[in-house]
Amino acid sequence: MSGVQQRMQLLDGLKDAVSSQDFARAAQMKRQLDELEAEDPILRLRKALKAAIEQEQYKGRVLRVDWELAG
Structure with missing residues (x-):
């Protein structure tokens, strides 16, 4: 999976987690997104x-x- 695809997948998951108020999962996905973006x-x-x-x-x-x- 390319970096762009990973980023899009994480963004979608982050939006879903926030909309369902699963803030622990949202925080984890945000950390993963930050790590991915820091490498790019x-x-x-x-x-x-x-x-x-x-x-x-x-x-x-x-x-x-x-x-x-x-x-």
Whole structure:
């Protein structure tokens, strides 16, 4: 299963767990989703760029993320 498929499956499960108020399962799925996203360099870059745009700190954040991805 690809990372995208895993992410979609976890998101669907997370939505189901929250809607059925199974918060223990939702917390577990959220941790799994966070771990999966932390391993994906594209998602890390996307989150960092989004945060930089929101904070209007483009240059330093983008350069730092590029350096992290290169290393």
